[in-house]
Amino acid sequence: MWCFVAILPNLPGSRLPTQAPRASFRPLGLTSLHSQARTGTRLSPQNRKECSLVRRLLALGFLWTLPAAAEEGMWTYDAFPREAVKAAYGFEPSQAWLDRMRLSSVRLAGGCSASFVSPDGLVMTNHHCIRSCVQDLSSSKRDYLATGFLAKELKDELRCPKVEANQLVAMTDVTARLQGVTKGLSGPAFNTALKAEMSKIESECATGPELRCDVVTLFNGGKYQLYKYRRFQDVRLAFAPEFSMAAFGGDPDNFNFPRFGLDAAFLRVWDANGQPLKTEDYLPWAKDGAKEGDLVFVSGHPGATDRQSTVAQLEFERDVSLPFSLLYMAERRGLLREYASSSPERFRTTRARLRSVENALKGLRGRHQALAEPSLLASKRKAEAELRAKVAADPKLKEHAGAWDAIARALDAYRPLVAEYRLEEVGYGFASELFDIARHLVRAADERPKPNTERLREYTEGQLPALRQQLLREAPITPEYEILSMTFGFNKLRETLGADDPFVQTVLGREAPEELARVLVKGTKLFDVKERQRLLEGGKAAVEASKDPMILLARRVDAQAREVRKRYEDTVESVLNKNGELLAQARLAVYGTSGYPDATFTLRLNYGVVKGWEQNGRQVPPLTTFAGAYARHTGKEPFRLPDSWMKAQGKVPGETPFNMATTNDIIGGNSGSPLVNRDGRVVGLIFDGNLQSIGGDYAYVPETNRAVAVHGEGLLRALEHIYGASRLVKELRANQQ
Incomplete structure (x- = not known):
């Protein structure tokens, strides 16, 4: 199950970074299978299988250095290689085709992709992308995660309190403007000037709350573009299957194929007048489903890749960043398992x-395993040495030659700061949705009176509409889970930084973690949206007058948290930003602009074919069927088909395709992306990749890297014959050809 930021719901620090340095900080991680093997920890049969697959893949070290395959690339819409597609497949997308695809694509601000699939604002995405919405709309009396949800009529569609949808309407190159204001600067001065100008550009663009404008970094600073989005905050749930069907096979089948999951959901965007959004830009459904060998395209928002990171950055991630997060996430999984049971x-x-944490651990296990394999970094070192030699030989690139060493020194400086920064500023030491709300209220009160260009990036004018939605959403928060999670965070603070650490003393004083967490959660009024609104609108005066214990804690620790953030930004982030830009310029000077930039949760288009692969001497077919799903049913979780499917057995022909594998180059963030044919019509819905695709963060391996999708034909038949969603099926079939 691919997802980007949304894999850590309600965990402070899981917010999308605002153009943060690419490889210097990743908030997620997993327990290394390699480490388990070395320490004698017994691996489960499933883990042995995963470890074996990853090792066999990475043992083929030459695969990492092969020339780019035709299907490789996460292309921006203004640089899509139309001629290459024509040469390979005899089809050249027109500009009108590309424009319709772009405007039909949707970004879900929590970290997933989606698409308009009808002229009445119907949006298709994954169930795991909107699972928090289904959870928020549920209660002990109506558990939509267990039973699924279907709005029989338009009036029955329910608003998702946390979901924001964005549609990319314009892209403008602002490289010259940003490089102009940072010319000759370095260190904190470079960073300050860069962020101030970004905020200024975004503010000039976002003329109303209906617009969202983001300055995005491409080619690690070689180019900057202004992305202008239409912002939709009234997004309603129309259909979601049962959790058990969306995640059929559970963790054992996750990142595997064959698959039999209906990881799909439908939302609807409503306009400012309370009516379904009317749009001319949508993807109609294909009459004929995709077959093996068919050319297919994926339009979505891949979250982050490190294909252009330096060796020092990859080594830092392998040795410092991932291991820190691995332990944290593994402990959270244990905590959740015990609590849930x-x-x-x-x-x-x-x-x-729990499902999200398990997904993060399994997905990132492959990343850590890839970095631990010598062949990957060997190929990266070779490529880096070649580029450094070319840069050193060119007098025009003299100032760029020291960028690699500057990045390495900055990461060395970051090593002793990692724990402090993540625990105090990112939020690992609090692990509380209520504290996250309190910190936003405290900081918004401090930041909003400042000039827009001097604010922290989360509180600029362009970010305030999303912040308001986050703070004022009508979504349930479970008190006893907040106490448990906050206790966990406080314990991590104390055990990592030490009982005598000044920050730990500021947080805990003489209190025990569990007792303090209980007092804070029991005493706060921040469960009440009206109280949050009062504090947000009352500004600094209201916040300073508040006696709410959660607000008081957020105020008490804020100065120290800001100080560690400033140290990080001045000594690490600024160096990575400046020298990342220099390296990007060097690459562009040496190799040109024919390539694609690393993923940055911006809209990309790629192409591939429906295709299986060879594994352990056998061919893995690219299509599964409904008959296969019923054959996989054991009656016990996680291989138990829900009652709706058992009652409908036989209504859908067994040979109907269900899931499929393709060669499209995807990564986390592509979850929910539409899969379309050369006519721009929907033939599937991306929801995962195979185990071998996990290493795609660092390189694309055409022989085995596969995206996994729900087949379009199977999805329609399930809606019609299993769930009785005739209203939606009629809407989807209205423009079917």
């Missing part, structure tokens, strides 16, 4: 979180 209600309220 203690009662049916606790299971109901935390199963989505």
Whole structure:
């Protein structure tokens, strides 16, 4: 199950970074199978299988250095290689085709992709992308995660409190403007000037709350573009299957193929007048489903890749960043498992979180394993040495030659700061949705009176509409889970930084972690949206007058948290930004602009074919069927088909395609992306990749890297014959050809 930021719901620090340095900080991680093997920890059969597959893949070290395959590339829409597609497949997308694809694509601000699939604002995405919405709309009396949700009529569609949808309407190159204001600067001065000008550009663009404008970094600073989005905050749930069907096969099948999951959901965007959005830009459904060998395209928002990172950055991620997060995430998984197993209600309220954490651990296990394999870094070192030699030989690139060493020194300086920064500023030491709200209220009160260009990036005018939605959403927060999670965060603070650490003393004083967490959660009024609104609108005066214990804690620790953030930004982020830009300029000077930039959660288009692969001497077919799903049913979780499917057995022909594998180059963030044919019509829905695709963060391996999608034909038949969603099926078939 691919996802980007949304894999850590309600965890402070899981917010999208605003153009943060690419490889210097990743908030997620997993327990290394390599480490388990070395320490004698017994691997489960499933983990042995994963480890074996990854090792066999990475043992083929030459694959990492092969020339780029035709299917490789996460292309921006203004640089899509139309001629290459024509040469390979005899089809050249027109500009009108590209424009319709771009305007039909949707970004879900929590970290996923989606698409308009009808003229009435119907949006298709993955179930795991909107699972938090389904959870928020549920209760102990109506558990939509367990039963699924279907709006029989338009009036029955329910608003998702946390979901924001964005549609990319314009892209403008602002490289010259940003490089102009930073010319000759370095260190903190470079960073300050860069961020101030970004905020200024975004503010000039975002003329109303209906618009979102982001300055995005491409080619690690070689180019900057202004992306202008239409912002939709009234997004309603129309259909979601049962959790057990969306995640059929559970963790054992996750990142594997064959697959039999209906990881799909439908939302609808409503306009400012309370009516379904009318749009001319949408993707109609294909009449004929995709077959093996068919050319297919994926339009979505891949979250982050490190294909152009330096060796020092990759080594830092392998040795420092990932291991820190691995332990943290593994402990959270244990905490969640124990909590969820203690009662049916606790299971109901935390199963989505547990699934997300399990997904993060499994997905990132492959990344850490890839970095631990010598062949990958050997190829990266060779490529880096070649580029450094070319830069050193060119007098025009003299100032760029020291960028690699500057990045390495900055990362060395970051090593002793990692724990402090993540625990105090990113939020690992608090692990509380309520504290996250309190910190935003405290900081918004401090930041909003400042000039826009001097604010922290999260509080600029362009970010305030999203912040308001986040703070004022009508979504349930479970008190007992907040106490448990906050206790966990406080314990991590104390055990990592030490009981005598000044920050730990500021947080805990003489209190025990669990007692303090209980007092804070029991005493706060921040469960009440009206109280949050009062504090947000009352500004600094209201916040300073508040006696709410959660607000008081956020105020008490804010100065120290800001100080560690400033140290990070001045000594690490600024150096990485400046020298990342120099390296990007060097690459562009040496190799030109024919390539594609690393993923940055910006809209990309790629192409591939429906295709299986060879594994262990056998061919893995690219299509699974409904008959295969019923054959996989055991009656026990996670291989238990829900009652709706058992009752409908036989209504859908067994040979109907269900899931499929393609060669499209995707990564986390592509979850929910539409899969379309050369006519621009929907033939599938991306929801995952195979185990071998996990290393795609660092390189694309055409022989085995596969995207996994719900087949379009299977999705329609399930809607019609299993769920009785005739209204939606009629809407989807209205323009079918």
